[in-house]
Amino acid sequence: MGSMIFTEEEVRYYQALLSWEPRDEDDEDHIREKSLPLEMPAGQFMFLVLGSKGCGKTSILDRFCHGTFTGEDRPPDADEEGRGYRHKVRVEDRVYILDALELPPEHLSSEERLRQAVRITEAAVLVYDVRSRASFDLARTVHRLVRDAVGEARAYGLALVGSHADCGDEAREVSWAEGSGLAAGFGCGLFLETSARTGENVDELFARLGEEALRLRWLNYQRREQAERLSAATLEEDAVGKTSPVKRLARWRSWARPWFQRRLGERKMSSPY
Numbered sequence: 174m175g176s177m178i179f180t181e182e183e184v185r186y187y188q189a190l191l192s193w194e195p196r197d198e199d200d201e202d203h204i205r206e207k208s209l210p211l212e213m214p215a216g217q218f219m220f221l222v223l224g225s226k227g228c229g230k231t232s233i234l235d236r237f238c239h240g241t242f243t244g245e246d247r248p249p250d251a252d253e254e255g256r257g258y259r260h261k262v263r264v265e266d267r268v269y270i271l272d273a274l275e276l277p278p279e280h281l282s283s284e285e286r287l288r289q290a291v292r293i294t295e296a297a298v299l300v301y302d303v304r305s306r307a308s309f310d311l312a313r314t315v316h317r318l319v320r321d322a323v324g325e326a327r328a329y330g331l332a333l334v335g336s337h338a339d340c341g342d343e344a345r346e347v348s349w350a351e352g353s354g355l356a357a358g359f360g361c362g363l364f365l366e367t368s369a370r371t372g373e374n375v376d377e378l379f380a381r382l383g384e385e386a387l388r389l390r391w392l393n394y395q396r397r398e399q400a401e402r403l404s405a406a407t408l409e410e411d412a413v414g415k416t417s418p419v420k421r422l423a424r425w426r427s428w429a430r431p432w433f434q435r436r437l438g439e440r441k442m443s444s445p446y
């Protein structure tokens with residue numbers, strides 16, 4: 174990463190990510206920090222959190238990072254460049270630093286901003302509100318935008334999340350089965366309904382997405398290795414072809430030999446002599 178050159182936009186995203194500071198006055202933070210063992214982090218994850226306006230993105234991140242829930246009084250986010258969060262997460266028995274970038278919904282209409290956010294992250298948490306069919310419908314569109322931004326060359330993680338799981342049945346507009354079906358349609362194995370109010374599934378969401386990110390890193394690594402092996406083999410073949418027509422002929426003969434031998438054998442069998 175050290176050798177990469179970032180655009181101004183990317184630098185701003187990074188600044189948003191890195192603007193996190195521990196809040197000394199927050200007692201619950203201390204309790205959560207103390208409850209995690211002192212251990213060197215095994216690595217870092219970078220996740221994107223996105224969804225429609227007011228679907229509960231900040232509340233999920235507040236619950237995860239600070240263990241708090243602000244409730245109905247929470248003012249809408251004013252940060253234009255997105256908000257960065259950092260917290261520890263335990264994945265496969267090791268501690269990792271998790272950086273999460275909350276993408277303001279306005280940025281969803283900018284292909285460029287979304288592309289940049291996707292480029293600096295390795296997985297996305299796509300949130301809708303189970304009380305809002307509109308937010309669920311928007312999740313489909315956002316998924317398409319993210320998929321286009323990721324492209325074919327890279328495996329990128331995704332978790333579909335229905336927030337406000339604590340709401341009663343009468344407030345619900347989207348069922349668990351619909352959410353699970355949409356996630357399956359996306360080809361995404363991680364679907365959860367969460368409640369920032371009660372904390373239901375919030376820690377589990379990030380731990381499981383961490384597991385998925387590790388799996389995808391390995392997959393991306395294998396893909397790169399395979400691509401490198403293929404291009405090295407092609408280069409070698411080109412070099413052989415250019416420098417040694419004799420070797421090329423020899424190889425052609427070796428491929429053709431079994432065919433000639435078969436033909437020869439057939440002829441011998443059918444020959445009256």
Ligand SMILES: Nc1nc2c(ncn2[C@@H]2O[C@H](COP(=O)(O)OP(=O)(O)OP(=O)(O)O)[C@@H](O)[C@H]2O)c(=O)[nH]1
Pocket residue numbers: 225226227228229230231232233243244245246247248249250278336337338339340367368369370371
């Ligand atoms: N009961 C309940 N309320 C929630 C939950 N999640 C969020 N809220 C409330 O829903 C409102 C919107 O939540 P936010 O976290 O601000 O949503 P957001 O997606 O970050 O909003 P923007 O950043 O403005 O797009 C707030 O009043 C939250 O307190 C939840 O799981 N349960």
